[in-house]
Amino acid sequence: MTDNAHLxxxxxxxxxxxxxxxxxxxxxxxxxxxxxxxNSLGLQPKATRAALxxxxxxxxxxxxxxxxxxxxxxxETHLELRDSLARLAGAKPTEVAAMxxxxxxxxxxxxxxxxxxxxxxxxxxxxxxxxxxxxxxxSHIELHHLTREEALIELTGDARGIISTDRIxxxxxxxxxxxALILWSGVNYYSGQRYDLDAIAKAAREVxxxxxxxxxxxxxxxxxxxxxxxxxxxxxxxxxxxxSGPGGVxxxxxxxxxxxxxxxxxxxxxxxxxxxxxxxxxRTFVPQHSVDAWQVSNAPVLQxxxxxASLGLFDKAPLxxxxxxxxxxxxxxxxxxxxxxxxxxxxLTPEPSDERGCQLSIRVGDAARRVCDQLLARGVVCxxxxxxxxxxxxxxxxxxxxxxxxxxxALAAIYDEQPWERPVC
Ligand SMILES: *Cc1c(COP(=O)(O)O)cnc(C)c1O
Numbered sequence: 487m488t489d490n491a492h493l494x495x496x497x498x499x500x501x502x503x504x505x506x507x508x509x510x511x512x513x514x515x516x517x518x519x520x521x522x523x524x525n526s527l528g529l530q531p532k533a534t535r536a537a538l539x540x541x542x543x544x545x546x547x548x549x550x551x552x553x554x555x556x557x558x559x560x561x562e563t564h565l566e567l568r569d570s571l572a573r574l575a576g577a578k579p580t581e582v583a584a585m586x587x588x589x590x591x592x593x594x595x596x597x598x599x600x601x602x603x604x605x606x607x608x609x610x611x612x613x614x615x616x617x618x619x620x621x622x623x624x625s626h627i628e629l630h631h632l633t634r635e636e637a638l639i640e641l642t643g644d645a646r647g648i649i650s651t652d653r654i655x656x657x658x659x660x661x662x663x664x665x666a667l668i669l670w671s672g673v674n675y676y677s678g679q680r681y682d683l684d685a686i687a688k689a690a691r692e693v694x695x696x697x698x699x700x701x702x703x704x705x706x707x708x709x710x711x712x713x714x715x716x717x718x719x720x721x722x723x724x725x726x727x728x729x730s731g732p733g734g735v736x737x738x739x740x741x742x743x744x745x746x747x748x749x750x751x752x753x754x755x756x757x758x759x760x761x762x763x764x765x766x767x768x769r770t771f772v773p774q775h776s777v778d779a780w781q782v783s784n785a786p787v788l789q790x791x792x793x794x795a796s797l798g799l800f801d802k803a804p805l806x807x808x809x810x811x812x813x814x815x816x817x818x819x820x821x822x823x824x825x826x827x828x829x830x831x832x833x834l835t836p837e838p839s840d841e842r843g844c845q846l847s848i849r850v851g852d853a854a855r856r857v858c859d860q861l862l863a864r865g866v867v868c869x870x871x872x873x874x875x876x877x878x879x880x881x882x883x884x885x886x887x888x889x890x891x892x893x894x895x896a897l898a899a900i901y902d903e904q905p906w907e908r909p910v911c
Contacts, residue, residue, distance in 0.1 A: 488822055488825070488826060488891040488894055488895060489891075490888065490891055493818070493886075493887040493888045493890060493891045494887075494888055496814070496818070496887040497886045497887045497888055500811060500886075500887070501807055502803060502807055502808065502811055502882055502883070503886070505799060505803060505883050505884065506883070506884045506885075506886065508531055508532055508533070508799055508883075508884075509529045509530065509531055509532065509729075509883070509884045510529060510530045510531075510532060511529065511884070512529075512867075514864075514865030515865065517865065519865045519866065519867050520865060520866040520867065520889045520892050520893050520896075521867045521884070521885070522866070522867060522868050522878040522879055522880055522885065522889070522893060523867045523868060523869055523879065524726065524727060524729070524844070524879050524881040524883075524884070524885075525675075525703060525707075525726055525727065525844065525845050525869075525877060525879035525881075526726060526869050526877075526879075527725055527726065527732060528725060528726055528727060528728060528729030528730070528796070528881070529729060529884055530729070530731065531729055531795050531796045531798075531799055533795040533796075533798060533799070534731065534792050534795040534796065536795070537791040537792060537794055537795035538788060538791055538792060540556075540557055540558070540791065541556065541558075541560075541787055541788055541791045544556035544557060558791065558794070560784075560785065560787045563785055563787055563790050563791070563794075564583065564584050564585065564781075564785040564790050566794060567584045567790065567793060567794060567797060568580070568582055568583070568584075570797040570798075570800060570801055571583075571584060571737060571797070573800075573801075573805070574705055574706055574710065574728075574797075574800060574805070575701075575705065575710050575712045575720070575737075575739055576709070576710045576711035576712050576713060576714065576715075577710075577712040577713045577739055578713055578742060580742065580745065580775075580776035580777065580778075581712065581713060581739050581740060581741060581742055581745075581776070581777050582712075582737065582738070582739050582777060583737065583738050583739075583776075583777045583778055583780070583781060584724070584735045584736075584737055584785075584790055584793055585735065585736060585737070585738055585780070585781050585785070586735070586736045586738070586782075586783075587723065587733075587735070587736040588618070588700070588702055588721050588722060588723040588736045588737075589618045589619075589622055589736075590736065591721040591736050591737070591738040591780075592618075592619065592622045592698075592700070592721045593622055593625075593626075593753075594738065594752075594753055594780050594782075595698055595718075595719040595721060595738065595740070595780070596622065596623070596626045596667075596698070597626075597751055597752065597753050598719070598740075598744075598750050598751055598752055598780070599667065599696045599698060599718045599719055600623075600626050600630075600666060600667045600696070601666070601696075601751065602627075602630050602632060602637070602666045603666075605663070605664065606663060606664055606665065606666045606694075606695075607630070607632055607636075607637055607664070607666050608637055608638070608639055608661050608664045608665050608666055608667075609623060609627065609637055609638055609639065609665075609666060609667045609668070609669060610639045610640075610641065610657055610658060610661060610665060610667070610668045610669070610670075610695075611623060611638065611639070611640055611641070611668075611669050611670070612640070612641055612643075612649065612670060612671060612674065613640035613641055613642040613643070614642070614643060614647055614674065614676055614677070615669070615670075615671060615674075615700070616671070616675050616700065616702065619669065619671075619700055623638070623669055624638070639657065639661055639665075641653065641654065641657050643677065643679075645911045646677065646832075646834040646849075646911060647674070647676055647677040647679070647834055647847075648677060648679050648834070648836055649679070649681075651681070651682045651685050651686075654670075654681070654685070654686055654689070655685060655686075655689045658686070658689040658690060658692075658693055658695070659689065659692075659693065661693070661695075662693050663693060663694060665690075665693055665694075665695040666695060666696065667695060667696045667697070667698065668686060668690050668695055668696070668697045668698070669697075669698050669699075669700070670683075670686055670697070670698075670699055670700070671699070671700050671701075671702075671703065671704070672699050672700065672701040672702075672703065672704025672705075672708065672710070672720075673701075673703035673704045673707060673708060673842075673843050673845070674703070675702065675703050676834075676847060676871055676875065677834045677835060677847050678703075678834065678835035678842055678843065678845035678846060678847045678877070679834075679835065679836055679841060679842065680704070680708050680840065680841050680842050680843055682840075683699060683710075683715050683717070684711075684714075684715050687715050687716055687717050690717075691716075696718045697717045697718055698717055698718055698719045698720060698721070699712075699717050699719075699720040699721075700720070700721055700722070701720050701721065701722035701737075702721075702722055702723050702726060703726065703727075703843065703845065704722070704843065705722040705723075705724070705726075705727060705728060705737065706726070706727030706728040706729075706800065707726075707727045707812070707843040707844050707845075707881075708809070708843040709805065709809055712739050712741075713741070713742070716741055716743075717739075717741065718740070718741055718744065719738065719739060719740050719741070720738070720739040721736065721737065721738055721739075722736065722737040723736050723737070724736065724737060724793050724796075727844070727881060728793065728796055728797070728800075729796040729799075729883070730789065730792050730793040730796055731789075731792045733789070734789055734792060734793055735785075735786050735789040735790055735793055738777055738780055739777065740777040740779075740780060745775045745776055745777070745779070746773070746775040748773070752773065752779065752780065753782065754771045754773070754782065755781065755782025755783055756782075756783075756784075757778075757781040757782055757783055757784055757785075758771070758773055758774060758778060758779045758780060758781045758782060759771055759772055759773070759774070760772040760773070760774050761774070799883060800883075803883070807882075808882045808883070809882075811882035812843060812844045812880070812881070812882045813839045814887075815844070815880040815882065815885065815887065815890060816835075816839075816842060816844065816846060816880070817837075817839070818887060818890055819846055819878065819880060819890045819893070819894070820833060820837065820846065822890055822891060822894040823846075823848065823894055823897075826894050826895070826897075826898045827894070827897060827898055827901065829908055830850075830901055830905075830906070830908055831848050831849065831850050831897070831909065832848070832849040832850075832909045832910075832911060833846060833847070833848055833849070834847040834848070834849055834875065835847050844879040844880055844881050844882070845877055845878070845879040846877070846878050846879070847871070847875050847876075847877050848875065848876045848877070848878060849874050849875050849909040850874060850875075850876055850906060850909060851874050851906050851907050851908065851909040852873070852874060852906065852907060853904075853906035853907070854870050854871075854872075854873070854874045854875055854876055855870045855872075856904075856906075857870075857876055857897070857900055857906070858870040858876055860900045861876075861893075861896055861897065861900065864896045864899075864900075865896075866892065866893050866896045868893075874909060878893060
């Protein structure tokens, strides 16, 4: 059995423990589920309902006047989130926007920052990047009358899907001045590997390539210093670690050095126009001097309200304490799994703490889907990734150390009932 006293002591000493009470925890037979799926859909903050009701009340009470007279003026409500997002992204407030959706924002950014020429047209990506990124990138390559075969360089990982920084840098240098863009994850959705974004951005600059990051699994999970790291752009979603709810508003970072660059190609819309003249309905587009130049439509007020409620919780939490708890949870979980299950499971996620975030990707072999279903039947929520991986992501905002023991015991009990074939690397 796991050493429960040790885990309970960690919970008792946890300076962030009170935050759990700020969330709705789904129940299993009347008790909170062990919810380790915040990397897929974060839980609902209790403050979200009131934030949404405020907007609904303002709409009911004010109609169109809500654009200026709602408690959170709809006209500017997206700007209220900039400081909170900037803190999480390590960026300037003018570099980050809550807007659109991850993939739509990626298309926006690729339009500006993937500008292939006859000699510089290649794109470097992870072979195992999230499908949406792959489809988006391929569609831009084809939009420029290139083929994936000629333009795409895909880097595959080792047997665990891990790609070392050295290999990434080598690939960048090898492609040299044929490289137009590097599109890379902050944290890989499958392996849980956190990449060295500073090293990647630096190598990109050295060969004169643009660089963009997909931070879907990084925002609200690992420390980011986007202004200093200085990619050209980054995109993220907010319904994973940022708990904004299903289909929540996306995010875009564009580095300050591109603000006000009139030569950049941009898919424009009225919300990207200078607000001083927006309502004089000028006939030609005057881009704002910030990331907001990439906005196209007026803000999705209900989604923004939901994100505001959840960012309120991050605002109050010291980021280094969140990170420290996240790392500790990961190492405790790793130790528990090794102790109780040994080589019945294989961890894909690297152990050095700077190479991971909350998520541990656990290879259990062919039984992975069944194991996830049986975990759920025991009140433990993880997710299955084909063909053989269970992802578990203890998040510092609402998970406890004691839950790590319950997850491990549930997994061990499932094995004891119906052993699976041990995974090989
Ligand atoms: C979750 C996720 C997405 C989702 O894209 P949406 O546009 O929000 O549907 C994209 N990329 C990565 C890496 C993800 O993890």
